[in-house]
């Protein structure tokens with residue numbers, strides 16, 4: 001049994017251990033999720049029931065990684081020969097350092113945002129909760145101090161909501177990986193129904209980021225055709241009804257695209273739209289995708305736009321661009337070589353076969369300490385990405 005997509009309570013429910021076996025089962029669960037690189041698989045307790053012997057954490061193999069500075073993108077191959085992409089971003093504040101892991105919730109994306117490399121893939125399929133948690137387990141195996149997890153990689157999390165919610169349950173399970181909910185952020189284009197569903201959950205410490213990117217419906221429809229099926233007013237109503245904590249804000253992501261949404265009137269219109277919402281605007285300089293119709297904005301235009309927002313009275317900050325050369329920055333994830341593998345998109349796991357039973361190309365063992373692996377070690381690495389580097 002693969003424990004990656006299960007909370008400890010669910011595992012316990014499935015195995016029904018006797019009272020005196022509970023501690024051993026919890027230890028086995030924790031060690032499966034938290035095994036460091038090079039460690040042997042955790043020994044199954046000798047006196048354990050037969051059913052425990054098949055317990056495993058089916059973490060997908062990391063087949064490539066690319067690094068730029070301290071930012072690293074790593075790619076895991078799924079059992080059906082597709083790829084997930086995750087980005088490890090080093091963070092530093094007040095003399096303290098940690099890493100934020102940006103994970104994917106889908107392979108590709110159906111949303112079709114024009115500024116996003118992932119959109120070029122279309123939706124190949126949803127990731128399972130286990131595949132999402134597996135990105136975190138792999139990230140922690142190879143990189144120290146992964147403290148934050150942000151759903152800002154490939155895909156729209158609210159389009160794969162059940163798997164994403166289950167992954168959050170597993171990540172925050174105190175009997176397992178034990179992430180604080182306050183260290184997890186979910187970034188969405190802002191489906192009003194999905195936001196209402198999140199609100200109902202009452203997970204008040206979960207951080208929510210909205211990928212808005214436009215000051216009005218006309219521009220939003222142009223650059224985010226499917227996201228704009230709901231008007232920005234509907235989105236704002238859902239945000240206003242969301243039970244934020246007193247000190248909590250929505251992160252409003254705004255990809256600044258030259259000639260599209262970077263004028264002075266856009267800054268003022270955006271501020272007006274956001275006036276009833278507790279939001280901090282995070283200005284993200286556009287990272288050109290392949291064959292992009294737009295260039296990256298100049299530094300001067302980014303600073304100017306931030307100045308206009310401040311002049312209008314909007315709290316804002318800018319996201320530093322990391323990983324642009326790797327196609328690992330915001331909106332740049334996605335291996336276009338997979339485009340030909342598009343299929344109907346099942347929402348459930350397509351297979352649970354062990355890798356050995358599949359016809360995936362064999363890959364060399366990957367290690368973060370190997371420069372060849374770090375910078376590709378084979379086929380040229382390509383990354384997808386959506387909402388960008390984490391803000392936490």
Ligand code: SF4
Nearest residue numbers: 109111113116155386
């Ligand atoms: S920006 Fe986000 S929602 Fe839009 S296509 Fe890219 S991954 Fe999907």
